Amino acid sequence: MRSRRLAATAAAVLLAFGSWPAQAIAHGLAGKRFFPSTLTIDDPFVSDELSLPTFLLFKEPSDGEAPSSKTANISGEFSKRIFPNLGLTLAGEWNNLDPAPNDRTESGFGNLEMTLKYQFFTSAAHETILSAAFGWEAGGTGRKKAGAESFDVFKPALLFGKGMGDLPDVLNWLKPFAVTGIVEGVLPSRSGNKIYTLNDDGDLEVDIEKNPNVLHWGFAVMYSLPYLQSFVKDVGLPAVIRQLIPLVEIDINNPLDRGFAGKTTGTVNPGIIWAGKYFQLGLEAVVPINERTGKVIGVRGQIHFFLDDIFPTTIGRPLFNW
């Protein structure tokens, strides 16, 4: 009886997934390494997940005649695996600018964004993930007064994740470290926007607002207490603490041309992630790297759901399991 039940289970599993190596992985796993979803930079892995909401409170610096502005941003991302290693992400956001460039408080949706990501390399032994992505921000789908651009932006990117679990045993305490990162081009479809205004004499004036190409890059350094506890040394941490992953994310934008070259902006984002069975919670400080980025420390938080664990037999698995 027992063997028949085992055989039935085995048959069901094999029918569903074909063979051992094709089992459901997802969830940011490479061998022993669980990569959490980072809050600031994009993840290197493909999975079924939902970030909702991510919030950001930040004070933008003054820019020319425009005064500094308090920005509140609430965003959401839904990622779906089409194939086990190919996923699509849909993202949207809502912004409140106080004040907006027109000196009034404005709020509304930002542009919609879609990203196709292919995880083309995974090494369990070396806890390594590599992926390539192409993002498209659809211009004109958001509210212009709330900061949405009227032009498309294309974002080809390379992403990586590397856990340090393959270090020699003498460096055991360093094994819980991991790094993820992204190098991305941010390429506007329009080099500049014409801005029409009436001057004091009633004459029409045309200004050109340049849209530079930008090299966006960033990385996250994290120390996984779950990894420490499960694979290196059980140090007796309480249940809540052992699920924490402290991290620092670096997020940099280097404009390359059109009068903006060298005007780097970026943030350093120290924070912490708590990873549970079905979701994770994250909180980070947003520290500007220079006055061009801002003068005041902001805050970012996120609730992130593991759809592959919540709905393992339906929306939590690839559409096509090839």
Add this chain to the structure above:
Amino acid sequence: MKTLGPAVALAALLFGSSAAWSHAFLERAEPRVGSTVKSPPSQVRAWFTQELEPAFSTLEVVNQSGKRVDRGPAQVDAASRALLQVPLNPLSPGTYRVKWRVLSVDTHVTEGDFTFTVSTSP
């Protein structure tokens, strides 16, 4: 009140501890991960965060030469399906590596390893 129903269901789904799916991660083990024990253990027991599929869950113990020292195959405990255990041959002092690969009941695969040391002094 009607609107509370889905919220309660969602909360139960997210926070409930008895739900039988999700990835199975190692919760704790005996001997403890990375520990040094004075007397050789007679078995290795590993508790996971989720229930396991017995036919596809393995655990083996090797010495520093890579030679197996367990008397496997490992068994999922009938009463607690999140517990995987294997008896050991008599161990001499040294460091041993426990390697596991498990399938949770919702077909998610996870794997890992850890070491423990049997000390030379009694």
